[in-house]
Amino acid sequence: MSNSDPIERFFRSGLKLPHLRILVSLADLGQVTRVAAAFHVTQPAISKQIAEIEDALGVAVVNRVGNALELTGIGQVIVSCGREVLRHIELAKRDVSALASGTAGHVRVGAVVTIPEPLIANSVQLFIRRAPSASLSFAESTLDRLIRMMDDGELDIALGRNRIAGANSAQSTLKQEILHREPFVFVAGAHHPLGDPDRPTTWADLRGCRWITPMHGSPAYATLVEALAVHDLTPDPGAVESSSLALNVALIRSGDFVSILPMSVARPQVMRGNMRVLPLPPLQPLGEIVAYWRLGSTTPAAQLFNACLKEVSSDLLGERIEAG
Template sequence: MRGQEYTENPQIEGVDAGGSGLGLLRSGLKLTHLRMIVAIEDHKQISAAAEVMNISQPAASRMLNEMESILGTPLCERVSRGVALTAFGRAFARRARTILLELREVDREIGAMKSGAGGTVYLGSVAAPAVSLAVPAINHVSAAYPGIEVNVRIETSNVLSRELLAARHDFIIARLPDDLDPRQFHAEEIGIERACLIVRKGHPLLDKPIVSLSDLHGHDWVFQPPRTLLRRRMEELFISANVPLPSTVINTSSIILTVAIVCGSNAIAPIARDMADFVAGNAADAGNVRILQTDFEIDIKPYSLISVKGRALPPSAKLLYDLIQQRSRMLATD
């Protein structure tokens, strides 16, 4: 990595003064360079970026040197556990990500035109609205527009918000994390998540018509990872009731694993009420799930439909977005 070279000539190395950007292409900038800088930003290590690109680490290092030579400035700096992008590197990665996103949209649009239908939608959601809002909207889209392909990822809001910025989703149903600049997003609040406690059929606590927080002490628990909203809300309830926090805890963000552990043990798990109603009402092992009746409510921060400002939704994604929005308004008036 070499230092920046300054010149009074407006024809900066690799960039033509006319602003067309062709200078970068004439200097050898390639799409693989754009993919590499994005991979470095995502993974914070040259070796990990090389693996994503399916090239060797020496080849990845040479590619980084090429980019720095073309742009005439250092893009990375060594840190204790890998590399961090410089201000120049972050600016380059941001633009590179936008270019790659636009190329992906070209591919999607041309593919839809060739097939005579639809396109592809990338949606991220937290668990509760995925069941109550996303699934009915997806069913409607699939029936009316069979050519549309919908990809759904269920994750925590922290993960989904960062993936949205990285252009891995068209839009998400989630909550904005406190550590991200809200000015980057367009967010419309569409509902509040309510949670409940689930146990297996035959659990000792089901003998009680109403369960209080003090009844929960001494049991094993399945929680979402630390610092997630539902986990923090449960901890707040324990603390406010002066009940000791659970000592035996399994942490997982997987609803399937949560249900499997609950069905095979005496563990208790807090999950979204919509999800609990769904799994408790189905057959097989999930049908062994029961909802505890409690004398306290588990209300969580409202969730929103979130997209990135300045990034237009493709037609297929806009269609699904509008249907979810309409359903949320319908549920709010029921």
């Protein structure tokens, strides 16, 4: 393909970021008037930009359907790739902004043991990249202990699985924010009798299985027991109680147990062929991950780490896997 080809010229020197933003916005909003309002410009200005794209490419990127514009196949390809380009530009902007601000200091983070490892590890890596002059410490404990550590000034941010009554009220300095929600799914190891992905599985098949359960008295244990009771099931007397995701994964992979896991923890194990997500309704109430902090006590480093947590949480939510 020669340099005189209009498509090659467009992607070499004619494509501009406003073009991508307009086409992506058009894909989302469907009408030029709405796109114009979103960009705070006139409708003819948006129409002119679209015409520039089509003139430069020599092909149509939209078709008019009544009062709406519909992307052509070529327009859809540009939008699909354009979303990823714009996402990377936004990430680069955040990295550059953080580095330029010279964020330093020390951030102290704590989490309960049931927080998925990728959320914490990826957030730490992102934080270190954006604030190479900052340092970080991390501790695992129960939520009540983590809250006491914040009260004593030993922690900046804590991560847990339960919303705390009264937090975010005008009378409380304790603030909380849900980072993400994901289902807890029923799983069995690949070598377990229920681990065959082609085997139909019902609630009755759980009868007599050996369980790994959350700790007695925990909200997770109560939710599991309640869900099983609806189907006249209870965890067997030989169940293992554990709040350690690492231990639970290892035991499930051994093939002797069924259990529940956060989807983000089960997903990579399923992809590696180590376990199966059983085709049973997930436990939705357990899926929240909550960040806690004290009003007025967060430093710039802690604020940056919180932003990294939100970004990584959003990325984790973008991945899905079907039970089967």
